[in-house]
Amino acid sequence: MAETDSPARAARPSFGSNMRSRSYLQEHQQYRPPQQDGHQGIDSIVEGMQSTKIEPSKSFTKYNGVPSPKSPPKIIDSGLSHTLSHTNCQPAPGTHSDRLIATIIYKTRAPRAKITEIPPDRTPSPVTSPSRAIPPNLAPVRTLSNFPLEPPPPDPEPLDHLYGSYISPLCLTSFLHLINSLPARQGSEILTSSHRCLDNPEHPSIVELTFSPSPDPAYVTLDDLRKHELIYRFEREWNVDVILQQDTVLRRYPRLVCFDMDSTLIEQEVIDLIAASIGVEAEVSAITARAMNGELDFSSSFKERVKLLKGSSGDIFTQLRTVIKPTKGVADLIRALKRMGVKTAVFSGGFIPLTQWLADQLGIDYAYANTIEADPATNLLTGEVIGAIVNAERKRDLMLEIAAKEKIPLEQVVAVGDGANDLLMMNASGLGVAWNAKPLVQMEAKARLNGDSLLELLHVFGFTEEEVQTLIG
Template sequence: MAEQSSPTKPVRPSMGQVRSSSFLNDHQQYRPPSKPENHYGIDTVVEDIQASRISSPRQISPFNGIPSPENPPTIVESGVSHELSHPNCTSAPGTKQSKLVATIFYKSNSPRISNAVPSPRLAPQGSQSPEVPAAEELPANMAPASSMESFPLEPPTNEPEPLDHIYGSNVSPMCITSFLHLMSTFPLPPGSTEFASSHRCLKLDQNHENHPVVVELTLFPAPSPDYLSLEDLRKHELIYRFEREWNVDVALRGDSLWRRYPRLVVFDMDSTLITQEVIDLLAATIKDPPDLAARVADITHRAMMGELEFDSAFRERVKLLTGLPSSIFEELRSVLDVTNGVRPLLRALKRLGVKTAVLSGGFLPLTSWLAGELGIDYAHANEVVIDETTGRLTGEVKGRIVGKERKRELLLEIAEKEGIALEQVVAVGDGANDLLMMEAAGLGVAWNAKPTVQMEASARLNGDSLLDLLYLFGFTSEEVEQLTA
């Protein structure tokens, strides 16, 4: 009796298989499964890779006859196919195609713990092992406290499994594939039947194996705005979960002409152009009472978090500085720590002909001086009253405080004076008092910002160099080097 042959078990795909047959490698393009599963996690992408065949092999036949949509001109050279096709590059005459640009930044400098598994940190020079932050392991389904008084209303939720330590501490092919799979689940505009994409690497980590750390994806068509507006899409739970899984920031923008050609960039000063809060530096010079610096720093933190109304909080802090000599502003110049990347960024913007401004809730003497040092075109900040007899601060503020409403007004005034459309204005800040000017601008960028600002801003940058702002405009690292040389 002949033995019955057992059915062969399908082989689970390996990373080698995925990469070798991927549109991302061969054509910089991804075509999603026609019917995605209800679960949109990374498991779906991996398990369905064989069934859906993201990149199905095509038979190349010699071209004979007249080119047509059914028979596009194809050149076969050394086994490589060059096919002329325009639908993904430009729309047909008389039609428009909405495109969405996603810029993905890998947060290599941001330690993260998820399910007690630390995100990889690049090893310091001369070190044999990666630098890993300490972690306290929280067993599954365990409460963080034993007393009922401190027990949370809801049990602690598990974070998504960190995937960058599995597939690479960079924007890996699997990271891109997972993101495109996620985006393909959103409904398309009426009349659209296919979702396509292209991608290009903007920046490589030159110090560690040249892995991509900034990648720009163009998706077309964009998800239906009737189903989900761009503002809501940026805050979508699936996007947020993807960012935590892969340890990345995703900036979503409509692909328009203005995205690539900004004409005015407006900056906050404290914790944006510089790494400190000037008012905290001023308070630190007062030794009596000894807790003054801590009190001022606490008020500053709460105001930036949006817990306190900025104008009243600023007046309260200035009152605590009564009696300081006006010369303190000159003494602090040497202490100011300019944020990494600011000087080359402003040099690049100047070469591009972009106007710049600093709108600060700090003090005009330091803001004006810093603007002159950095070559910034406009500078606005608060003026404090100085006693002419003693030359010391009276604890009062002159004129309107440059808070969130005033920052927005100043942005609009500068744009109108320069004849610049708001779509070509970029606003960068970190605190709650920057939200209104960021909302008025065509692009609002949260720079290592407070949680509320991160959620509300159009884009987030959480790296170690403000020069990353140029990647949001679509520049490559080679172009950035040319602009900053």
Template sequence: MSLPHVSGTRLPLHPSAPLTPSAFSLPRAPSPLRTRPRDSAASGSMDEAVSATAAVSRPRALDVAATHLVATLFYKSDAPSHAHPHADASPHSPRDFLPEASLNSLRDAVPTENMSDYPLEPPTPGPNPLDHLYGSYVSQSCLTDFSVTLTNIIPGLADETITSRKLEASHFCRVVEVKFPLPSAASVTLETLRRDEVVSRFEREWNVEVVFQLDTVYRRYKRLAVFDMDSTLIQQEVIDEIASLIGVKPQVADITAAAMNGELDFEASLRKRCALLKGVPSSVWETLKPRITLNEGVLALIKALKRLGFKTAVLSGGFTPMTGWMAQQLGLDYAFANHLVVSEDGQTLTGELTGDIVHAEKKRQHVFDIAAKEDIPLEQVLVVGDGANDLPMMRVAGLGVAFHAKPKVQMQAPARLNTKSMLDILYLFGISKEEQEKSMFSRSAFNFLKTARLVVQNATQPQLTAPIALFSSKMSALPVVVCGKNPAVAAAVKQSLLPGYEVIHIITSVNQGTTDIPLILTGNQPPDNADNQGTKNYINIPVAVLTGGGYDDQSFDTMKAACKDVKAVPWFRPDLSRVNEMPHFTQAEAFGKATAERCKVALKEVLEDGKGKAEGREGVWFY
């Protein structure tokens, strides 16, 4: 289903705009006839379409001025890099004998024996890695050097105005956030900061990556996350996997090379690749699915984003069967990809495409459309990709991240990240490691959303008629597990907990509880069970386990002990001292409704307010 076309959409601050406080003041509602700055990677027709008279107005952004910048420093490896000092600068003790230089000694040390291919002089010395001297983390020496770097390249910046915050509690912190004010006379840009040779040298010396951002309220509070699929969400390129499967990998490689050389544009190369799929069984997708693996941290990131109220989307230049399947597996809200035509009997692929091609400009338009449909300003959009066709949508988002991208893409993207886990993207929002661990559970998520609304109310200008929520007021139902031996009562509890809580799994025996609950609490799908009346939506880890009166102390302890090695969530038991306040358990529907009401009160007290009637053991509460 296509989304409504959105025009009159304004780009965020252009990366080459001078970094002055006035430049950071985001305009209020844009004029319907205002045109957007031209994106060098986008076609003119797309610019004209988006800058035409607005059919649907863009969600209004807050009038917020940024007076500070934030630099997030990531240590790039768990192991220190190795120093490779220049030969002329290498110290040697008297006992270190240098080998005698000769052509014969060089024969095995260089990739050629042709004298004309030998370099005429040694390469110039590069920066020597310092992390192996000061520690394989963002050390204080590293931070001191970064402060010196900033004061050298930003006129008027005083060292004493630069502050830092560790985003990991460990002494050997891998991620640090550095905040500094923007002098009014400064004329640097985000792009020039990122590409500055002094910054680049600092990154290489300390084995770190630096991401610069405006320190506005939008940096921390995003609402929409958009991902490319191939080599971003997943480790594979689907078209290459198909080519390998059907024996046409060399032909696909030739087409790819032609596209890289500029001989074919994206659409032409895609159609040529698809033509090679003619006659391939339509069941090829089922064969491919077991080969697909997620990139590290993807599942944890999606879970955390959904817990924080994000809408999520995947925009792929691949094909709908795989993209739709991946979106379903991850619980994403939107999925767009290319449609391959299937033969009339449904048995084979025709090698043809139908519908709109999801190329770079189409991806960008989808970002506009989804943001408009969800009433989300572009400043609150995160885009993650790895290819050149992802750059246009990265540039229109509040934060565009090239994740393990091609070198050229990393140079042109608003931000780049090459750490081991995609979950590290949360650090770019200023979310610490401790907050990340809690973001899977609702108390932290509730507090995060409350803080977001409070920040917005404080940041909203008086002339605006009403505060604009950074997060949607409609929160997703929080997932819980229910343990009840009476199916009729459990069904009534499930229905009555809505809309605030979603019963994703119902346990009906102790044995089932000891097997299923540990799996569910680690994000894994338990064995299918006909007695399970839950929604089976296991993409989100439950925020609590609710047990009924049919489970005595021993049964309860057995199930909870089975979960001792997984992430702790609150467990709730009925307060038997209040049993006289309840309908008789033989009245299943009434008893279930009353139980659900008591559960909702207890859940709110514990998850939102941080209080409740504790049983006496850590993590166990009464309802």
């Protein structure tokens, strides 16, 4: 039987180069054996490398720590960092927002320059022969009342001269530690905070901090916190003013701002200008000293000073217009407030001719001051006051009357002054601001500003420098 040749075996199918693409293999994975342990086979590795172009490595230059102007070193951060929190969100049902606003303003009126060089050592050379003399401060005393039982506490070291005449990150960190040291409400969440630089982000002089939750009012109320020794010490250390406010929707939207005039809207005291013009400075100073010693109240001292003007020309108020110097930033502040629709008023313990003239110049809506009688025949002042004297009680009542007339709640009323006769008005308002005021007034006021421009008041409302420029533009 003839031997027949066996049929030729068919060639094994294979993928062509145009078929061995990565996408093709991924679309036909059902034809591939399953991989064990999650490892890739050699085919997958080879197939993945076919679409990869291998380029020769670039020349590598060792970095020796000195940047090259042609190819400076670069640090590329491609990551994102985001924390999901609800600090500034709508509070949960059945709860309310509990945020405290702290506006920190650097005192540009008296900045302390940063020390860049260590002064030379000027310590005197030691004495060759020791002296047995007792220093004066260690000499014994005969009376116990003259002996200092305890030395006074040292004033805190000014820190802004070390870190710069602005609000440094260390300044903010110090204040965060201060607030964090105060007890929070029982059961409340941990303290969270955020900040906004209201002017220059690199070297800010005005920063707004938001804290949540507020310190426990059972431990310290907001009014007590404003007077807390820790706050005063922080202000002295960092040369700043700290304005604390509860964060409410009305904080940014005042509707009535009332000002004192002397040393607030203007830099001078009108009574001193008049006294200097007629040569009675010594007499006025003596009456002022008696008032400061508690011998005279404001109304009595004012009447005593007005009597000194008897016989002066009634044109003296017109003559003083040329020497009146408005406080820096006042004109822009009034312009911004009017653009916001805010009503403004000035209450002066001085005289209505100058007060009304200043109000007309600045565009202030209400002006109240004292009226001094003048003889219509000779136009000479008689030294008598007509009507009620604008004292502390009168200023407060006028503010309340205007607020009621304009239907403005007191929470949206701001009062600004510098003297003790402004405290009643400031305490009755939603926010009382002591402007470069006496120490007693700064202690009692809800807020204090010790800058050189009254325009800083807008930052207390939470406006940035960009927003302020928009308002005054």
